[in-house]
Amino acid sequence: MSNQFDIDNVSKLASIELEETEKNKLSQDLSIILEHVQAISNLEFDISVDEVFIHPLEKQLNLQEDVVEEFLTHEEALSNAPESKDGKFIVPPSME
């Protein structure tokens, strides 16, 4: 795997604007991280084991009963919004 990756694409996907110097620094840092991760590919696995480890938590999921509870009032929900109108959150324009 190449350690060269498209920092521009990464910053675009993360919606984070980067200065040229930041791009250089992050490219180097992320390359080092990727190198560490690369080590996993070189490991040999015993694929005969029954349970494959697929999740960081070993805990089994408890599902919740479908019972309604009250949480925030309309006013509480909107209280942190920088802008609201007619009961709706207002954000900068976005379009599909």
Added chain:
Amino acid sequence: MQYNPTIGIETHVELKTNSKMFCRCKVVDTEEPNVSLCPTCLGLPGALPVPNKKAIEFITLLALSTNCKITKQGMFHRKNYFYPDLPKNYQISQFDLPVGINGSLKIVLNDQEAEVAIERVHMEEDTGKSTHMGTGRIDSATSTALDFNRSGVPLVEIVTKPVLKTSLEAVAYIEELRQLVLDLGISEGKLEKGNLRFDANISVANSESDVLGTKVEIKNMNSLRSLERAIDYEIERQIKALNNGEIIAQETRHWDEGKEVTKPMRSKEGSADYRYFSDPDIPNMVLDEEFVNIIKSKMPKLPYQKRLELMQTGLSIGEANILSKSNDWIVKLFHDVYSTTKNSSSTYNWITGELQGQMRKVEINELPSWFKADSLSEIINLIESNKISFSSGKVILAALLVKNVTPYDVAKEQNLFQENDSEKILQIVKNVITENSEVVVRIKNGEDKLIGFLVGLIIKSSGGSINPSIAKDLLSKELEE
């Protein structure tokens, strides 16, 4: 050149739970914005999502009923993208370990049973609703308004393999899927309310090629009619483009309902890379045999099973399909009436035609409480045994819809029983012939259409009580003499 279209359908089904998918906020159906919210469905920091047991039961029902293999070790993933209707900037969804894979759904197409291969059935959460405010044009919106009531409502995505060939097949598939979720009791299934939403992936390929063409995704089809039209339009557009030597761009297009065309959509920022990773907040979801067996024991009768039962009465697959997609009371009424008439064809015609037509006329959506299946059976039996005419049957049915009476009482009161006694009818026929000798002469001179006029007179002079076919036979015989 010959081109073959290939269509795959992605359907989102909103589940009918009381509370949301990962929090216990109420699922609401209201225009009042932002009234059912909590830190989890608002994406506030520190909130912990916990999946809804009912929703997991519902999706397992759906996956089992579409013959999917259930993934024992299921997992939730984060699907990352930046769009304001998702306040967390990711949607909790499933990626490589969905609830169900590799299933199939039996549909009815052109009066034949067909099967649609299902790729996957997975669980996710719905987004909030955004409205673009400004000058009206989406491109020049000045701000976006958000209502998060729908944020976090349980949503199931069902993806077919790219196996459909025509728009009609796609429509038949959605009709079947809609009936399935209704019969399973897991969704309201209302297209107009967005309980069921679908996108189509369409490609066309040279018929001599083994490789599929470039896939174009079509969004914003809100009805079965727009699904059919959008697919037809898009297939034609792609074939035209290929014939002109153009290259089909892999893109998402939007169906413009008014202009009836598909148009390229401005793509969501970075939508090409969702950077899926397992949601560290939600442990693995184990759907073991015990759980699956409990769900299996709750499986109701499925639409294709209802169809089979109906076909056993002698109905065609097309008729059985129409009935199986009707309200429950209509299916039950059919079986009840059929059990005494043993005539599936006339029972079907009376229920789907005359009964529903008359109900529309008097503007009722359900049968009056006094209306019994036996009454409809009696009407059909009276007609079949020639005791009343077909049109008298309609009169009786109309009476039954507005007052609590029996078919026999209505027939008696309105003098609808037919005279089947040939001797009595012959007497009336002879009288009419004598009274209309001029008409008889004209008929003998070749004016055949006047026979109907005489039949009318015969029925009229009997007070409408004569079996018209007997009257016509006797009249013809008399005229020949």
